[in-house]
Amino acid sequence: MTSSTKTPGLARFNTLDEAAARTALHEACASAAWGGKLLARRPFASTEALYAASDAAMAELTAADLAEAMAGHPPIGRPKPGDPASAREQRGMAGASEELKAQMLELNLAYQEKFGHVFLICATGRTGEQMRDAVQERLGNSPEREREIVRAELGKINRIRLARLVEEEEKEEGPRT
Numbered sequence: 001m002t003s004s005t006k007t008p009g010l011a012r013f014n015t016l017d018e019a020a021a022r023t024a025l026h027e028a029c030a031s032a033a034w035g036g037k038l039l040a041r042r043p044f045a046s047t048e049a050l051y052a053a054s055d056a057a058m059a060e061l062t063a064a065d066l067a068e069a070m071a072g073h074p075p076i077g078r079p080k081p082g083d084p085a086s087a088r089e090q091r092g093m094a095g096a097s098e099e100l101k102a103q104m105l106e107l108n109l110a111y112q113e114k115f116g117h118v119f120l121i122c123a124t125g126r127t128g129e130q131m132r133d134a135v136q137e138r139l140g141n142s143p144e145r146e147r148e149i150v151r152a153e154l155g156k157i158n159r160i161r162l163a164r165l166v167e168e169e170e171k172e173e174g175p176r177t
Contacts, residue, residue: 030072
């Protein structure tokens with residue numbers, strides 16, 4: 001099935017009651033504004049329509065909304081205990097050397113001091129070294145430039161999490177007969 005077709009998982013998401021759908025969206029992104037914008041656009045005709053709505057909602061977030069979204073993400077190298085999403089996404093740091101972990105801690109603190117929020121990157125598929133190099137590079141950004149990079153990275157993370165949400169729902173439904 002291509003992502004432009006209507007999937008059983010998407011159909012299930014479309015028919016969830018509002019509270020359950022809001023909870024599912026909050027697990028993808030901690031911004032209430034982002035989740036509210038997606039809820040208002042249900043039902044989605046396709047996963048591509050869901051992703052487009054996510055991208056549009058992300059583009060409309062205020063600085064406060066972005067801060068709320070970022071607050072839902074743990075620092076790189078320290079996934080939230082009991083949170084399989086952050087552990088899965090930060091897998092590239094799982095086998096990192098103690099030296100690399102110490103570098104990331106130091107860089108995370110420097111980044112947070114400069115920008116006032118956690119370093120955010122779409123970590124899926126990245127190695128610990130790639131994440132370290134990215135934070136080192138981004139420390140040189142202006143706050144305005146960094147805010148736009150964070151918005152783009154959040155958008156990527158949200159798409160991955162929405163895809164997983166729809167895929168998990170498809171798996172829960174089992175094969176169609």
